[in-house]
Amino acid sequence: DRTFLPRLPRQTLWLDRGSIRRKEIGFGGFEEWSDAVAAEESRAAQRLDSKLRLEAHWLERGVTARRKRNQGRLEKLKEMRATRAAMIGGPGVAKLGLANDDVRSKSVIVAENVSISFPTTPFVSSEVETPSGSALPQGISTSLDANGDRGQLRPIIKNFDFRVQRGDRIGIVGANGAGKSTLLKLLTGEIQPDQGKITLAPTLDGIIIDQQRSLMSPDKTVRDILADGGDWVEVRGVKKHIQGYLKEFLFDPGVMEASVGALSGGERSRLLLAREFARESNLLVLDEPTNDLDLETLDLLQEVIADYAGTVLLVSHDRDFLDRTVTVTLGLDGTGKVDIVAGGYADWEAKRVKPNSVKTKASTATAPLPTTARKKLSYKDQRDYDLLPGRIEAIEAEMAAAETELSDGTLFTRDHARFTALTAKLEALRAEKMAAEDRWLELAEEVEALG
Numbered sequence: 001d002r003t004f005l006p007r008l009p010r011q012t013l014w015l016d017r018g019s020i021r022r023k024e025i026g027f028g029g030f031e032e033w034s035d036a037v038a039a040e041e042s043r044a045a046q047r048l049d050s051k052l053r054l055e056a057h058w059l060e061r062g063v064t065a066r067r068k069r070n071q072g073r074l075e076k077l078k079e080m081r082a083t084r085a086a087m088i089g090g091p092g093v094a095k096l097g098l099a100n101d102d103v104r105s106k107s108v109i110v111a112e113n114v115s116i117s118f119p120t121t122p123f124v125s126s127e128v129e130t131p132s133g134s135a136l137p138q139g140i141s142t143s144l145d146a147n148g149d150r151g152q153l154r155p156i157i158k159n160f161d162f163r164v165q166r167g168d169r170i171g172i173v174g175a176n177g178a179g180k181s182t183l184l185k186l187l188t189g190e191i192q193p194d195q196g197k198i199t200l201a202p203t204l205d206g207i208i209i210d211q212q213r214s215l216m217s218p219d220k221t222v223r224d225i226l227a228d229g230g231d232w233v234e235v236r237g238v239k240k241h242i243q244g245y246l247k248e249f250l251f252d253p254g255v256m257e258a259s260v261g262a263l264s265g266g267e268r269s270r271l272l273l274a275r276e277f278a279r280e281s282n283l284l285v286l287d288e289p290t291n292d293l294d295l296e297t298l299d300l301l302q303e304v305i306a307d308y309a310g311t312v313l314l315v316s317h318d319r320d321f322l323d324r325t326v327t328v329t330l331g332l333d334g335t336g337k338v339d340i341v342a343g344g345y346a347d348w349e350a351k352r353v354k355p356n357s358v359k360t361k362a363s364t365a366t367a368p369l370p371t372t373a374r375k376k377l378s379y380k381d382q383r384d385y386d387l388l389p390g391r392i393e394a395i396e397a398e399m400a401a402a403e404t405e406l407s408d409g410t411l412f413t414r415d416h417a418r419f420t421a422l423t424a425k426l427e428a429l430r431a432e433k434m435a436a437e438d439r440w441l442e443l444a445e446e447v448e449a450l451g
Helices: 027-045 054-060 063-088 091-099 101-105 180-187 222-227 242-248 253-257 265-277 295-307 319-325 345-364 379-406 416-450
Strands: 012-016 019-023 107-119 153-165 169-174 195-200 206-209 232-235 238-241 283-287 311-315 328-332 338-342
Touching: 012 027, 019 027, 027 379, 063 295, 063 319, 063 328, 063 338, 107 180, 153 180, 153 311, 153 338, 169 180, 169 319, 169 345, 180 283, 180 311, 180 328, 206 265, 222 232, 222 242, 222 253, 222 265, 232 242, 238 242, 242 253, 242 265, 265 295, 295 319, 311 319, 319 345, 328 345, 338 345, 379 416
Parallel strands: 169 311, 169 328, 206 283, 283 311
Antiparallel strands: 012 019, 107 153, 107 195, 232 238, 328 338
16 A cells, blocks of 8 residues: 555565564655666666676666556646536536537546435345346345335435546445445446436446456466467457567566466456457456555556556445546545545545535634625735745755655764654654645645635
8 A cells, every 4th residue: 555655654664575674663654765766777688697687677677667658647647636626616517518529529438417225224135136247236126125125225425417538537435334346236237227328338248357357267377378378368359479468567587387376465466457458449447456465566557547548337345546647536535425536536635625624614713704805815825825836846856855865775874863863853844744734735625716
C-alpha cells in the first residue's frame, strides 16, 4: 500500500532476487534508492560476461526505465482527467456536453436514473432461489414474503445517471458493503436495476479479471496457459513469440516449461494478466486486481492499463494505484449516492472532506453570520491566495532537499544530530504544506463563489 507506507516506517528492508538490502529511510525514499541501485547494477552489468546477462533483463524492465516511461503516461492521464472534468462539469455544462453528437457516439455504457435496493434482513425461501452470479447470496429469495412485500430495503444505488465514454478508465471506490461490486455488475449488464435502465453498446466485448483470480490448473505449464502448448501467442490480433511475451510480463523466458503449481502467488497473478491481456477486447473489468501483487507487477499493471485502447472499469481499495490510473472515480458512501469525480481517489476524498469541514466550521462558530455577502476577498485573503502557491512549491523543494540528504545511508551513524534535525524539519514541512494547501483550497472555493 504505497499510500500507507510513507506515513509510518523509518527503515526499509528490500528483499530482491535472493538478497536483503537495508536502509535507514522511510518508504518515501525507496524509489530514489532503488533507482540508484539499478543504475549501479546497470554499469556493472555492462562489464559482465554474457552468461550473466539474465540480470540485465530485470534492469531493462526495472524501476528506473518504467518510471521514465510513466512520466509521459502521467501527463496523458492529466489531460484525460481535464477533458473528463469539463464533460462532467456543472449541470449546464454537462447538459451541453451530452447534447453533442460526438459525445453520444463515444458512449459505450449509459446509466439512466438507475436505482437498486437489497433487503436488509433477507428471508430464505425453498421455492425461489436467486440464480448463481446474482448480487444476492444464493438461496436468498426475491419473491414476496407472507405479508406480501420484500421487507425493509436498503438502497444500494439511487438515481444514478452516468455515461461511460470510450477510452474511460473508471475507478469504483467505497467502504466494504457500500455497493462497489453491485455497481460494477450493473454497468456490465450482469444484473438489472430495480429502476431506470443500463444501455450497453452492441460492439462492447469485455474481459473480466475477478478478485478470485480464476483458478488455473496447477498441472498445466506456462506454455499451455499462454500458447496452448505452442510457441506463438496471439496478442490482440498480433502474433508474438512466447519468450518475448513472457519478458513483457517480467518473466524469465526459461519459466515457460514450469507448471502453474510451481509458481508463486504473485507469478500466477502475472500469468493470468498475461493471458487475459492477450485477448481481443474493448472493455476491461478488474475487481480488486492489485491484491497480492508486488511493486513491480503493480507498475506493470499500471503500464498495461495506460496503454489499453479500450474502456476500463476498476474496483480497488489501492488508493495510490487509483491515483496513478483512473480518469473518473465513482465514489459510494453506503447511502445509495454515487459521487462522480474527474480524477483519482485523492480527488474523491477531497470532495468528500470539503463539505464536512465547512459544515463543522459553521456549526462551531460563535460569531453571528454577516447580513450581507462579501463582494471580494480581504487584503490578507487576497495576498494569501496569490502567494500560497509559490510558498507550497518552495516547501516541496525544501522537502525534496531534506529527503535527498536523509537518503544517505551513512548519515544516521555519521551525524545522528543532523539526522534527527532533518527528520524533525521534514515533519514540520509536511504539516506546513498541508496547512497551506488547506488554506489555499478554502480561498479558492471563496473566489469561485464570488465569481
